[in-house]
Structure formats: structure tokens, C-alpha cells
Amino acid sequence: MPKLWQVTKLIRSKNAGPFELTFDVIFKDRASYERARDARVINADWFARTYRLAPEVVSIINYDAANAIKITIPRPIISGDINDTDVFGGQQHGPLVNVEVP
């Protein structure tokens, strides 16, 4: 089975404002996107387990127009606060990169 990075053109994380974090998984083509989307590889339970969150706070949106899956979560620490680790939120996507997809 291929890894997610092999079938995508971009996997990134970023602030959606200082209080939320958002992840974009943009696939290379329609077929790979639909396989991953329909197999629900990226689902709220899996994401919550991986990122150590409650599944209720994980929002997952399929975005057909760009062959993309978007995940949004509340930031565990407000951007730039005393113990924040990533002010732009740009390096939170690592655990997604090597996920196996159909």
C-alpha cells in the first residue's frame, strides 16, 4: 500500500487564526483522492487517537473541488502563548505523511 505522501502533492498544517489548527491533504489526482476519501482512511477517531485528542473536536471535510481532505482542530495552546511550540502551526502534519492508503 502506498503512503499518503506518495499520492498527494501537498500535506500541510497551518493556523486557521490563532485559536485553530488546520491540516490540508491535497491529492495528486481524482482517483487517489476518491480511494482515500471513500475508505475513510483519515477519520475523526483515527486522527484523535494519533493526535491525542477527543474525537468530538476533530472536524473533517472532503473538498472535491481540489481533491483534498481538510482536518481542523482547536489549538491545544493559543498561537504564541508561553508554551506554544509552533507559532504558525506549520509543522504539525508529520504524523500524516506516512499513513498507508488504499
Place this chain on the structure above:
Amino acid sequence: MKEIRMLSATGILGSGFREASLQRGMSLSPDFIGADSGSTDPGPYYLGSGETLFSDSAYKRDLRLMLMAGRAAGIPVIIGSACTAGTDAQLERLVGIAREIAREEKLSFKLAAIRSEQDRSYLKRKLREGKVTALANAPVLDESVIDRSAHIVGMAGIEPFVEALENGADVVIAGRSSDTSIFSAMPMMRGLNPATVWHAAKILECGAACVVERKYPDCMFAIVRDDHFIVEPPNPDYRCDPASIASHNLYENATPYELVEPSGVLNTVAAQYDALSDRAVRVSGSTFKPAERYTIKLEGAELAGYQSIIIGSVRDPIILRQLDSWLAGLVAAARERIAAVFGAGIAEKYQFDVRVFGRNATMGPLEPETGIGHEVGLLFQITAATQDLATALIKSVSHIAVHYPVPEWTGLITSIAYPYSPAEISRGASYRFNMNHVVEPASALEMFRIEYEKV
């Protein structure tokens, strides 16, 4: 056919664009040139302290080219969120740069400055009247939060821009404003379909961010008509395709389907993206739902404390195999030393944190991996009410830390590599974003003051 041609100089003023791209954009007869100058991305420091993300020289370079092009063509130049956070002082700084450019280049124009900083007593009244609403994941907002904020700004919609343009402003420089309002104001004045306008503005506000491969910051151009807009990069090395334009809705947005503005919500569920050529895209089909209540988003930042830090690293496998217990012992020993020097009451007056690079320094509580490699980086961080106190306390940490023992080694060890002398770094003030709320003003202009001057 009714249309507005808009030229976006760059995604954020000060980050730059190619002069040739601006010239090429100007040759396409734009009705105005716009650029956003702000962001909350780099964190709360800029709103809290009033410092700017880029240097005055960088702002001046970009603004000079925009003003010269705008005056030569007789079209408005519109800038939003002046100098990062859009406080009054940051607005004045950018207005001052515009005056300098006018003097140096012998330009004259009517300038409108839109102030976005908020009055505390006004906000407290709105809070009491129940006209302040929390957005997702918002911290608690009460009067004490308003009092201790260093600065509070409101994010302007199109209305102050429209007011300034209708009063004949050639150059509009605004404090904090929504990125899209900069580009929506003029097409909305001309009565174009709000859905098309807001969608086009969302694509243009980041400059060349919507191209297939953005190698450097640059300009973007769009023609907005009633039922569609066409976007095409003026730089011949760049191209847009339907996927790159559709993907841009994902960027720093919680959902690609909705964009919330003071006056309503853009919905892109039914949007169509069609290639017009190998570098131009036609977009149509979005809808806009006017809001029942007109609201302005607030941003505030307060002082979180002053910090001093130490950067170091550990390579000894004996220490690394017991890293957690060694660090716990080190922190306890440092706290004990601090109490011995400054008295027992000091414990309440500082916060001591350790970051371990090579373990979870990037993801913190979200990190699923637990292992470490052959070395780790360490960052010791003291936060206190004054810089003097933070600096004094960190000096007690550095000596304890650098010689903190492990049971396996007998004799004095030096357990941390410090790359710098002195090891301690004073980081200055640290701020905290303290609100994620919207206010319901009595009118769209109530929270913003427009000042005009002949430059």
C-alpha cells in the same frame, strides 16, 4: 459589461513582488491596486508590542512602487492591516512612510487613514449590553481582559474603505481590516454581485499564493464581473489552474466552503473552476448569504511576561537513557537554588519550562512519538513579571543545569553543551492573544475613524 479589474501587489506588504510583474499588471488597466499588510500568523507580539514584521525599508520599497504606479494611472491604492497588526501606531508608521515617498517622488494625493484600534469603555459597554459574542475556542472575555490588553483592534469590513473611496481618497491605508475587504470595497461600490466579489477577493488577498507553484511573493490580477471572475497571474513565469485556485480556499481557513465576513458568509459549495487557458481560470457559482447581524471581529493581546532562555544540547548516552528523570531532578535542583537565593515566596513569581528538541518540541501535547535519537536539544525558559527578574533567575538555572549529575558517573560532569557565551538570552516581552470574539456595532462605521489629509 460591468467589470472591475483588480491588481493585488503581493500577499503581504513588505514581502515584495517583481517590479516587472507590477508593470505587466498595470498594462492590464486595473481599477485599483491593493495589498494586505497584516497577519496574526507571526503571533501576538506585533499586536502586543506595536513592532512590525518587516523593516521600514521593506515597506517603503513595496509601497513606493505601488504609489508611483497608482498615481501615474490615476487609480486608488488600497492597503489594509498596516504594519502587521493594524494598531493606530502601526497605521501612523505606514502613513509616515507614504508621506516620505510622496515627498521624495513629488507625488500628491488625498490620503485616507482608517483607525481600527478600539476604545476600552466602548467595548465594556458592548460587553454589558450583550453585544459581544465568543467564536470557536475563545478564551473568557470580561472587563479585566479589556483592561489588561496592550492593544485591541477591530477587523474592518468594506464599509470604511467604501466611505473613504466615495470621499475621493486616492490612497487608503487602514489599520486592522479583513484581508478580503481591501479587494471587495471597490467592486461592491460598483454594485457587482457580492458572491463573485468576495470569492475573487479571497483569491487575490494572498497575491500569488494561488498559483500552481509559488517560488517567490508576487502580484496577481483578476477581472470581476457580475456572475464570474477571471484570475491570471501577471508574471509570465507563473500559472494558475482550476486546482490551484480551488485549493486556495483551503489555506488558513477552517473550511474551504465558507468565508465569514462582517456583512455575511461566502459559500463556495457550488463554485465552478474552469481553465480559460493554461494559466487563467474562470470562477463562478459561489453564493453569499447576508448576515442577520453585522459584526466586527476583535483581536487583543496582553503581556504574558518577560522571558529569559538558555539553549543547550545533550549527547551523552548515559544521560539520554534517563533523560526524564535527569531533567526532573535538574528542574527541582534549579528551583531549590532559586528559592535559596530569592526566598521561598519567589515560587509564585516565575514560570520555569523545559523544551526537549528531538522529542516533542514541535508538536508538544499533540506528539504521538515518544522516542529520542542520539542527541536532544534543550531550551530552558523562565517567564516572570520583569526582564530583570527573568534574567536574574535564569542565571541560577544555567550553572545548576550544566553540571547536573547522573548516578553512573563519579566526579564532576559538564552535562550540557551550550553553544553561546553567555548561555542566557533575554528574550524581552512575550504576549498572549486574549480574545476571539465579535462585536455588534450600531453601524458599520461606528468602530472606525477615518482621517483625510492632502499629501
